[in-house]
Amino acid sequence: MNIAHRSLLRTLSPFLFALLSGLLMSCTTVGPASVYSGRLAYNESIVETNNQQLLLLALRNRYGERGNLLALNSVTANVSVTTKIGTQLGFGDSGDYSGNLVPFGAGVIYEENPTIS
Numbered sequence: 859m860n861i862a863h864r865s866l867l868r869t870l871s872p873f874l875f876a877l878l879s880g881l882l883m884s885c886t887t888v889g890p891a892s893v894y895s896g897r898l899a900y901n902e903s904i905v906e907t908n909n910q911q912l913l914l915l916a917l918r919n920r921y922g923e924r925g926n927l928l929a930l931n932s933v934t935a936n937v938s939v940t941t942k943i944g945t946q947l948g949f950g951d952s953g954d955y956s957g958n959l960v961p962f963g964a965g966v967i968y969e970e971n972p973t974i975s
Contacts (some may be wrong), residue, residue: 873962892937896970900933933974940967 911927918925943964 860954892970896935900972931975933972935970935972938969941965
């Protein structure tokens with residue numbers, strides 16, 4: 859291994875360690891945390907909309923209109939977390955890429971897709 863590779867490895871090793879640690883820890887915190895917060899939020903929404911349905915049904919009944927109730931059987935939520943990390947390096951003449959490179963880039967996407975039936 860030459861000196862340039864060692865220098866690059868020393869420079870990137872803390873970043874790679876932090877990335878690997880973050881990815882491993884996210885698996886243990888996303889699942890339980892999403893169940894804890896999601897279950898309560900869905901439950902409160904279901905109770906609130908049931909109360910609104912009953913109130914609307916009582917009002918319609920009072921004024922002689924037809925009403926109906928929509929039954930909710932289940933809520934299934936799929937949670938996914940996607941992470942992206944990238945780096946751009948330039949080789950050759952610096953005039954070819956000067957000002958066009960972003961040294962490091964990162965992104966996290968959190969999606970929750972509920973299915974209500």
